[in-house]
Amino acid sequence: MKLYVWNIAPNPRRVVIYLAEKGIEVPMEEVGIPGKPALDPAFLERAPYRRVPLLELDDGTLISEAMAICRYFEAQHPDPPLMGADALETARAEMWERMSEFEGLFAVAESFRNAKRSFAGRALPGIPGESAQIPELIERGRQRAVLYFDRLDARLGESRFLAGARFTTADITAYCTVDFARFIEMDAADGRPHLGRWQAEVAARPSIRGTA
Ligand SMILES: N[C@@H](CCC(=O)N[C@@H](CS)C(=O)NCC(=O)O)C(=O)O
Structure with missing residues (x-):
């Protein structure tokens, strides 16, 4: 393997x-x-x-x-469960994981890949041949990211982690998104105290420190 x-x-x-x-x-x-x-x-x-x-x-x-x-x-390897342990936690983990990938990570990546000169002709990942950069998507990606970060902050104002009391794959994807946003000069925690509290807590986990 x-x-x-x-x-x-x-x-x-x-x-x-x-x-x-x-x-x-x-x-x-x-x-x-x-x-x-x-x-x-x-x-x-x-x-x-x-x-x-x-x-x-x-x-x-x-x-x-x-x-x-x-x-x-x-x-x-079901233990510890990272994709939810009961019906509600599993649904919430999947809900926030998907929202984090589609609305967060894709938005940041859209802005990043359309902006950076080193990605000229490779704006889309996984495509054989050329994919042109579209300058309008730089700002649109940022706008989508703002909406996602606001939603993340609101959710983290009511819950320790995205799916509830337990750390799940939703937190992993959300954390990778927030961290990646630095490359488009966005500080997701700025003005979003709940997101900031969660980001600091997740960043301290050994699994995250090992990949920083
Ligand atoms: N939805 C896919 C996204 C995979 C993806 O886009 N990977 C990027 C790296 S973050 C990639 O392979 N890019 C290839 C390239 O830039 O040529 C997943 O969850 O694995």
């Missing part, structure tokens, strides 16, 4: 943090090109979806998508 990762990227980080929380050891291979924000062409030839994280099982089966990879391990 092998997990393909890219140490500067937020999506593989979600899985690396998850595995650290669980105490599961999986061999990892770094597939980023040193000093260049791109994946190794040799890896891309073998990776059908051209993205990381990617889990390769011993029989060659490939599993893409961060949460699908976590789900694979969760089924085999």
Whole structure:
């Protein structure tokens, strides 16, 4: 078994943090090109979806998508539960995990990839060939991120973690999003005290410190 990762990227980080929380050891291979924000062409030839994280099982089966990879391990290592332990916690963990990926991480990534010169012609991940940057998406991504951070702050004003009393994959994706926002010069905690309280608490977890 092998997990393909890219140490500067937020999506593989979600899985690396998850595995650290669980105490599961999986061999990892770094597939980023040193000093260049791109994946190794040799890896891309073998990776059908051209993205990381990617889990390769011993029989060659490939599993893409961060949460699908976590789900694979969760089924085999249910303790401690990181995707919810009862019906309500499971639903809330999934709700906030999906909102964090679709409304948060995608929004920040949209702004980031359309802004940075080093991503010219590669505005979309996982696409063979060119994908042009669209300058209007830089600001739109920021606006979407503001709405997401406001929602996160409101939720964290009523709950210790996103799904409730327990840390879950929702917190992992949300934390990776908040941290990634630094690269578009956004401080998500600024003016959002509940988000700031949660961010400090999550940042102190050993699983997070190991991937900072
Ligand atoms: N929804 C996917 C997102 C994966 C993704 O977009 N990964 C990025 C790195 S954060 C990637 O592989 N980018 C390839 C590239 O930039 O060429 C997941 O959950 O794994």
